[in-house]
Amino acid sequence: MASICGRLRFALIAMIATASLAHAADGRNPLADDPKAAKAGEYEFRINCALCHGLGAQGGGRGPDLTRAQKKHAHSDAEMFQVISNGIAGTAMPANGTNGQGVGMTDEEIWQLVAYIRSVEVKAPANPLGNAAHGKALFYGDANCSLCHMVEGKGGRLGPDLTSAGGSRTRDSIIDSVRHPSNHLAWGLTEATKEFPQEYESITVVTAGGKEISGVALNEDNFSVQIMDSSEHLHLLEKDKLRSFQKTRKSMMPPYDPSSLSDKDMEDIVTFLFNVGAK
Amino acid sequence: MRRKVGSAAAKTPVRAKTPAQAWKNGASAPCQFPLGCKGFSPSGSQGLKAAKFPPLNAALEGPLFHAIFSVRERMLIILLIAFLFDLRAYAQVTFDRLLNSAKEPQNWLTYSGDYAGRRHSALDQINVTNVRSLTAKWVYQTGATGKLESTPLVVDGILYATAQDDRAFALDARTGRPIWLYQRQLPGDLRPCCGHVNRGLAILGDKVFLGTLDAHVIALDAKTGNIIWDVTAADYQKGYSFTGAPLAVKNLIITGVSGGEYGVRGFIDAYDAATGERKWRFDTVPGPGEPGHETWEGDSWKVGGAPAWNTGTYDPQTDQIFWPTGNPAPSNRGEGRAGDNLYSNSLLALNAATGKLNWYFQFTKHDEHDWDATQIPLMIDTNGKHLIAQANRNGFFYVLDRTTGKLISANAYGKTTWSDTKDSEGRPIANKNSSPTLQGHTVCPGALGTTNYMSPAYNAQTGLFYVTARDQCDIFSTAPQPYEAGHAYYGSAYFPSEDAKPYLGFLKAIDPATGEIKWKFQHTTPTWSGVLSTAGGLVFTGDAEGNFIALDAASGKPLWHFQMGGAVYAAPMAFALDGKEYVAIAAGSAIYTFALP
Numbered sequence: 079m080a081s082i083c084g085r086l087r088f089a090l091i092a093m094i095a096t097a098s099l100a101h102a103a104d105g106r107n108p109l110a111d112d113p114k115a116a117k118a119g120e121y122e123f124r125i126n127c128a129l130c131h132g133l134g135a136q137g138g139g140r141g142p143d144l145t146r147a148q149k150k151h152a153h154s155d156a157e158m159f160q161v162i163s164n165g166i167a168g169t170a171m172p173a174n175g176t177n178g179q180g181v182g183m184t185d186e187e188i189w190q191l192v193a194y195i196r197s198v199e200v201k202a203p204a205n206p207l208g209n210a211a212h213g214k215a216l217f218y219g220d221a222n223c224s225l226c227h228m229v230e231g232k233g234g235r236l237g238p239d240l241t242s243a244g245g246s247r248t249r250d251s252i253i254d255s256v257r258h259p260s261n262h263l264a265w266g267l268t269e270a271t272k273e274f275p276q277e278y279e280s281i282t283v284v285t286a287g288g289k290e291i292s293g294v295a296l297n298e299d300n301f302s303v304q305i306m307d308s309s310e311h312l313h314l315l316e317k318d319k320l321r322s323f324q325k326t327r328k329s330m331m332p333p334y335d336p337s338s339l340s341d342k343d344m345e346d347i348v349t350f351l352f353n354v355g356a357k
Numbered sequence: 358m359r360r361k362v363g364s365a366a367a368k369t370p371v372r373a374k375t376p377a378q379a380w381k382n383g384a385s386a387p388c389q390f391p392l393g394c395k396g397f398s399p400s401g402s403q404g405l406k407a408a409k410f411p412p413l414n415a416a417l418e419g420p421l422f423h424a425i426f427s428v429r430e431r432m433l434i435i436l437l438i439a440f441l442f443d444l445r446a447y448a449q450v451t452f453d454r455l456l457n458s459a460k461e462p463q464n465w466l467t468y469s470g471d472y473a474g475r476r477h478s479a480l481d482q483i484n485v486t487n488v489r490s491l492t493a494k495w496v497y498q499t500g501a502t503g504k505l506e507s508t509p510l511v512v513d514g515i516l517y518a519t520a521q522d523d524r525a526f527a528l529d530a531r532t533g534r535p536i537w538l539y540q541r542q543l544p545g546d547l548r549p550c551c552g553h554v555n556r557g558l559a560i561l562g563d564k565v566f567l568g569t570l571d572a573h574v575i576a577l578d579a580k581t582g583n584i585i586w587d588v589t590a591a592d593y594q595k596g597y598s599f600t601g602a603p604l605a606v607k608n609l610i611i612t613g614v615s616g617g618e619y620g621v622r623g624f625i626d627a628y629d630a631a632t633g634e635r636k637w638r639f640d641t642v643p644g645p646g647e648p649g650h651e652t653w654e655g656d657s658w659k660v661g662g663a664p665a666w667n668t669g670t671y672d673p674q675t676d677q678i679f680w681p682t683g684n685p686a687p688s689n690r691g692e693g694r695a696g697d698n699l700y701s702n703s704l705l706a707l708n709a710a711t712g713k714l715n716w717y718f719q720f721t722k723h724d725e726h727d728w729d730a731t732q733i734p735l736m737i738d739t740n741g742k743h744l745i746a747q748a749n750r751n752g753f754f755y756v757l758d759r760t761t762g763k764l765i766s767a768n769a770y771g772k773t774t775w776s777d778t779k780d781s782e783g784r785p786i787a788n789k790n791s792s793p794t795l796q797g798h799t800v801c802p803g804a805l806g807t808t809n810y811m812s813p814a815y816n817a818q819t820g821l822f823y824v825t826a827r828d829q830c831d832i833f834s835t836a837p838q839p840y841e842a843g844h845a846y847y848g849s850a851y852f853p854s855e856d857a858k859p860y861l862g863f864l865k866a867i868d869p870a871t872g873e874i875k876w877k878f879q880h881t882t883p884t885w886s887g888v889l890s891t892a893g894g895l896v897f898t899g900d901a902e903g904n905f906i907a908l909d910a911a912s913g914k915p916l917w918h919f920q921m922g923g924a925v926y927a928a929p930m931a932f933a934l935d936g937k938e939y940v941a942i943a944a945g946s947a948i949y950t951f952a953l954p
Contacts, residue, residue, distance in 0.1 A: 124836035124850035133797070133834065133850075175548055182548040187844070262855060271504075271924035271945055272901050274860070274882045299881050299902030301918055327859065 105156035109189045110196070119194025122187050130170065135198050140170060140265065142246030147199045148356060150245050158192050170268055170275075206249050206348040213350030216343055223347065226331065229354055235310045236294060237331060238264045238278065244348070245355025252348050256339065259329035267297050280330050281305050283313075284321040291315075294330055450512055450560045452607050456673055463933035465511045467668075468557050468602035469812060470889075470930060473736035474670040476814040477890040478931035482938035483953060484893030488907045488917045490954055494939065495533030497948045499524060504926040505943040506556045506810070508602065508887070510565070511932035516941070517579070518948060519555040519602075523569045525577060530934055533950065537582030541569055548843075549598045550618040556668070556810070556927075557602030559610055561630045566610045568599025574612060574628055586633035590614065595842045596621050602668045606678060606709045609636060613665025613680060617729065620660030620686040620846035625669075625705070627712060637712030641665055641682045641700045649699035657694035660840050662686030663701035667731040667810050670745075671709060672759065678709045679736070679745055679759065683729030689793050689804070690725065690835055690848025697722040702730040704747065706762055716762030720784075721751050725792050726775065726833060727804040727851070733812050735822065737869055746869050748813055748824040750806030751775070753785050754872055768872025770865055771807035772828040775800050793833035793849045803831030804851040812887035812928035814896060819910050821866040821875055823896050827883035830857035864888065864898050866913060876913035887928020889940065897940055899925025905942055905949065921949055 109115035123135060130141030137143030142150070151166050152158040162183075165173035175182020183191065217223045224233035227240045243252060254261060268275040281303060282292045293307035303323070305313040308330070317323055334344075450466060458466045462479035470476050483491060499505065499520035509518035516530040523541035528534060543553075549570050559566040564576045564585055571593040576585040591597035596619025603612035609627040617623070623641035628634065642661035643649035653661055662685045669680035685694060685701035702721040707714055720730040728751040736759060737744045745759035752773035756765045764783050776785035791800050805827065813824040831851040840846055853860065862883030866875045886899035896910045901924045907917040923945015931940045941950045 121836045121838045122845075124834065125838075125845060125847055128834075128850050129852050184548070184844070269924070271903075272882070273885070273924065274901070299904060299920075300900065300906070300915070301904065301920075 105154045107155040107159075107189050107192045107196070109186075109193045110155065112193060113197075115190045115193040116197040117194075118187070119190035119192070119197075122183060122191045123194050126183060127191070135195060137246070137248045137251060143248040143251075144195050145198050145200050150242070150355075155192050155196075158195065159188055162188050162191060206345050206352055208342070208345035208347070208349035210346070210349045210353045212343075213346035213348070216347055217350055221334075221339055221343065221347065229351070236306055236308060238266070240351060240354075242355055244351030244353065245357075249348050249352075252351060253344060256334045256344065256347075259331040259333055260327060263327060263329060266295075277327075278329060280326050280328055282322075282324045283315060285315070286319050286321055288321065292330075295325070298325075449562055450605075452561070452605070455561070455605060462931075463511075464513065465509065465930045465932050466560060467510070467604065468508055468559070469668065469670070469733060472606075472671040472673065473815075474668075474733045474812075475735060475817075475890070476733075476812050476888065476928065476930070477816055477892075478938075479892045480931050480933055480938040481892040481894075482933070483891065483895065483907075483940065485895060485909055485916060487953060488893070488895060491907065491917050491919070491940075491951050492954050493919060494950045494952045496950075497528055497533045497535070499526075499946050499948070501946055503552045504554050504885070505946060505948075506554045506600075506885075506926045507943050507948075508557045508812070508928050508930050509941055509943075509948060510558055510560050511930070511941075512560060512579075514934055515579075516932075516948075517558050517560065517565050518943070519557055519567060520943075520946075521553045521555065523553075523555055523567065525558060525565065525567050525582065527565075527579070527582065528948075530932065530939070530950075533948075537580075539567075539577055539582040539584075541571075541575075543569075544571055544593065547571055547593060547598075549600070550596075550615070550845075551600075554600050554926075555602075556600060559603040559605040559612075561605035561608075561610065564630065566603045566605065566612075566630070568601060568603055568612045570598045570600070572597040572599060572614070574599065574603070574610065574626070574633070576610075576630070576633060588628065588633040588635070590626055590635075591621070591624075595619065596844075596846075599666075601666050604668055604671060604678070605630065606671050609709065611669070611678060611680075611709070613641075613667070613669070613682075615664050615666035617662040617664040617666075617683045617686055617688060617727075618845055618847060619843060620662060620840050621664060622659060622661060623663035623665055623682060623701075625665045625680050625707070625712070627709075639705070639707055639712045639714065641703075641705070643699065652696040652699045654693060654695040660686055660846065661694065661698060661701065662688065663698070663703075664729075665731065666729075667733060670734050670736055672736060672743075674743075675760070676709050677706050677715060677759075679734045680705050680707060681729075681731045681734055681747065683731045684724050684727050687838065687840075687846045687848030688724075688727040689833060689851065690837060691723055691792060692837075692848075694723075698724070702728060702751075704730065704734050704745070704757065704762075706759070718755075718757055718762050718764065720747070720749050720753070720755060722786070724751075725787075725849075726751075726800060727847075728802075728806055729809075731810060732808060735813060735815050737815060737817075737822075739817075739820070739870070744869070746815075746822060748808050748822070748826070748867070750802070750809060751785070752802045752807040754822075754824075754867055754869075756869055756872075766872055770824070770867055770872070770874060771826045771863075772801045772830070773807070774830070775802075793835045793851075795835050797832040797834035797852070799830050799832050799854045799857065801828070801830035801857065803829045803853060804833070805829065805831075809885065811885055814888040814890035815869075816890040816892075816896075816910055818892070818894075819866075820868065820870070821910065822869050823864060823866050823888045823890060823898075823910075825884055825886060825888060825898065826863045826865050826877075827860060828863075829860035829883065830854045862901070864896070864908070864913070866896075866910075878908055878913045878915065884925060886925035886942075889929035889931060889942075891931055891940075893938075897929045897942070899927075899929070899942055899944055901925070903944060905929070905944065905951070919949075919951065921945060921947070923947070 135144040226234040226237040263277040266276040293305040296304040501521035516528045525539040527536040572591040596616040613625045641663040664683040685698040703719040754770040775791040862880035864878040889897040921944040927943035929942040
């Protein structure tokens with residue numbers, strides 16, 4: 079009799095476990111704190127996520143640093159599960175199994191992934207410790223960042239909008255982009271069916287009329303190019319009507335070495351971006 | 358469309374000089390049916406008859422025929438013969454027609470356009486002098502999302518194609534309007550690798566054949582899309598699926614399985630086209646007691662991969678199919694499967710009737726970079742030699758003697774760093790330091806390969822092999838996984854190397870005799886488009902930016918382009934209708950057709 083009760087209880091627990099695995103009714107990872115799940119999740123992560131989020135989840139050129147405890151799109155385990163399952167509309171984050179390369183994950187594997195991400199989260203994130211107000215002043219003032227970059231609707235258009243940069247990128251990768259802008263060109267337009275996004279390449283053309291135009295590529299194919307010049311004018315050009323066309327992977331952004339932007343000022347700007355990104 | 362019977366043209370069957378002329382002549386001839394030309398295509402078939410039965414046509418024009426029969430009788434006889442042949446042409450795609458596909462270039466009867474895999478059309482109405490005026494004729498929106506990889510078939514005015522999630526459909530090739538639609542009800546727990554893609558159909562008799570993502574092979578009625586038979590080839594829950602277009606040979610429907618990412622045991626199957634009964638299976642990973650079994654460590658053969666997910670070619674002279682195979686599993690980790698891992702990454706020459714192995718050639722032994730050798734093996738006959746050529750995913754262009762399977766040459770046609778030496782047969786072999794590591798190790802080409810599933814083309818006039826190529830290097834990093842049925846089984850993660858940017862994409866024209874690249878056309882970014890060659894001296898291809906492009910086959914100079922609004926993941930084809938040559942290609946979520954105004 080006791081053994082029947084025991085088995086029934088076991089069956090009930092198993093049913094509940096299965097249900098929570100599928101539906102996450104309580105919003106908590108059913109595999110939370112299971113080190114084996116986190117290990118299995120690490121394999122899933124390397125295969126499915128690391129392409130964008132980097133090995134170790136510290137952010138690649140493409141996806142945010144996931145080791146930060148504060149995340150933009152997912153706070154609870156259940157939200158993280160939803161984000162991994164369904165992707166994030168309007169971003170490069172695809173729904174599970176739709177990135178066209180990997181195999182989709184089962185619910186169990188997604189929970190393993192969540193367990194892994196939790197296991198690598200830095201509880202006290204290494205946030206930059208600069209002066210955000212001074213960083214903001216520099217950004218819109220002496221450092222000239224806002225000539226080309228927008229933050230919260232204010233600033234220039236030539237470079238990428240940096241409103242969300244501090245919320246998704248690591249401190250180190252932001253500093254690398256400022257110090258060595260040509261190392262990893264920023265990504266621009268991402269088209270739905272296209273494998274690679276447009277990058278912030280620099281273009282110089284001479285028109286049939288002999289006019290030279292330099293700017294960043296908003297988009298390009300073999301037959302046309304769409305450019306923004308440093309005065310923020312758009313030039314929509316057909317290549318066969320140009321006298322010359324040159325493209326380089328040297329960013330139009332000048333590299334900021336420590337003599338033009340001190341390490342302290344750099345830290346202040348990153349802190350400003352982090353504060354904006356955390357909103 | 359109905360036309361009047363008995364015009365002058367109908368009494369004088371057209372005598373074809375070349376297949377290309379035949380379709381033109383035929384296309385301008387009015388209907389010959391007593392009841393008018395109802396049903397499918399009223400044109401195109403005349404050219405077919407003329408091309409297929411020139412002696413008969415000559416007899417009908419001869420003096421003896423005229424002396425024996427009255428005008429009325431002569432007319433009735435001609436009509437009767439025409440009717441019989443046309444019934445056959447409309448209703449049945451016989452093996453004989455597949456063998457002689459070159460005689461009816463108005464149709465596109467197999468995935469690659471012919472059994473040799475040449476993806477070359479004998480149509481020449483669109484050519485280097487007039488291609489600049491090529492214009493869009495119609496567009497069909499499939500409603501599917503993801504990568505549309507399908508090459509349509511066209512038979513007597515009807516276009517058959519597939520789309521993602523195992524859609525299949527038949528369209529009026531003149532207008533693009535659907536005749537029937539088939540959408541498979543796929544199981545909810547389906548998790549195929551690499552998207553819910555499908556590359557196309559085979560047609561034989563009055564049926565079209567589809568391999569499905571849930572690992573079934575099905576036959577649909579060509580006129581209605583009704584399911585005629587549906588057989589289970591394997592268990593999709595263990596990672597088996599079909600994505601490639603089957604190949605119809607004699608009475609058999611031949612196809613190979615996908616699933617190299619799950620640790621399946623690969624196979625190539627042949628089914629009776631009439632009943633769906635499986636006639637043979639070739640296991641691409643040999644079991645105990647079979648030759649090649651010793652190339653697998655321990656029990657690794659049981660989950661050894663070696664899928665066969667693209668479409669092979671067929672040599673009627675020797676009654677052999679040539680079928681390429683994919684990566685061993687786990688795809689990016691060699692530990693635990695020591696040995697060459699036959700018959701992964703190989704070309705197999707199988708007896709078409711029995712599936713017995715005649716010879717094999719393994720391109721990449723003990724692969725650790727996911728370099729499936731599933732590229733189309735293309736048959737070339739030149740100077741009395743019977744060759745088979747493959748631009749392989751590992752970056753080398755191989756030419757083999759297809760009688761013996763012996764390697765003739767292997768030359769790099771893209772950026773490769775994995776092999777600096779060749780073995781005694783001339784086969785490139787892997788450098789010691791090319792294996793993935795925990796920290797990651799950069800190797801060129803990357804996991805996606807110098808080329809991939811995208812179809813190449815060959816034009817016997819230019820003697821050039823046209824193939825889409827990419828220069829991209831990846832960082833290969835191990836991520837050891839235990840095998841679990843139906844779960845991903847890669848053993849590695851790979852990332853495009855930032856240091857190797859930009860990744861370059863090309864259309865390359867290779868001389869198979871020397872391996873020399875005669876010309877290359879650089880895309881803005883790498884493309885997944887296949888290539889079509891035509892007798893008009895053109896090659897057609899698509900790009901990731903959504904352009905459909907025609908180039909001079911001799912020089913690679915782009916002559917025409919059209920922006921389709923979505924990236925290309927499919928290969929183009931050509932057909933003819935109403936005396937007009939069409940080229941067609943899938944892009945974005947749609948199928949586009951083009952013709953001269």
